[in-house]
Structures are given as C-alpha cells and as structure tokens.
Amino acid sequence: MPIELQRIPGAPMAQAVHIRSHEFVADGSVEEGGADGGPSPHDLYDAALGACKALTVLWYARRKGLPVEDVKTVIERDASAERTGTYRLTARLQISGDLTDAQIAELETVAHKCPVHKLMTTVTTEINTSVERMA
Structure with a gap:
C-alpha cells in the first residue's frame, strides 16, 4: 500500500500524509x-527509529513474558x-x-536489532524518483 502526501492548500510547505487509515501533517x-505545522522529514526519520525500538x-x-510496564x-x-x-x-x-539487570541488558540487545535500525545502518536503500505533471 502506498504512502501518499498532498500539499495542504494555502500552506507554504505543509503536506497531508496518508498512511493506510492514518493522516497527519508534515511540515518544514x-x-x-x-x-x-507538523514534524519535519528529519523528525519523522528520527521518530521512526524511536518507534521501532520501543515497539x-x-x-x-x-x-518472553518479561514484566515491562512502560517504555519511553x-x-x-x-x-x-x-x-x-x-x-x-x-x-x-x-x-x-520489575526487571533484573540481566533483563534490562537483554532488552538493550533487542533494541539494537529493530528493523529500522538495521535499515538505517546495514541495508542499501535504492530510491527511484520521477517528477510528473499532475492530472
């Protein structure tokens, strides 16, 4: 499913971002x-890492049945x-x-393995861009 962005009318740069059933604003x-009016592309990139690690x-x-109550x-x-x-x-x-030091260390190891961390550090990302006239 594609991610779609559309400039918000009247805004100098703001984009309405549509991902599945979600919508939010990205802006400079x-x-x-x-x-x-919303997070910048760099903010979204950085937030993707944080969200991935937490999730x-x-x-x-x-x-694993570890007693994690909250993650910030x-x-x-x-x-x-x-x-x-x-x-x-x-x-x-x-x-x-109620986690032991060993469980905290285990969770730190897991956090290093989140998929976005891997994308940012070990995967070659290829990007193809085209610019077209809007219909």
Missing part, C-alpha cells in the same frame, strides 16, 4: 520556510556533520517494570 520549520522491545517483552524513548539528533556524511542519532529507552 519556520526557518526552512514552512509553518511548523520491538515491547513485542519481545510480551513474547528519547531520540537525540546531531546533524552537525550531516553535509559531510555523518548523521548521529542517540536512542535512550527508559523502561519500567
């Missing part, structure tokens, strides 16, 4: 010429060297529940 910051940990904990994920971005080829993300997962 005011400094970028947008209205900051992977929750899935694993449920599958914080993603910090360092884009200072992006233009020279390095984009740094730091992911910090805060997990509550």
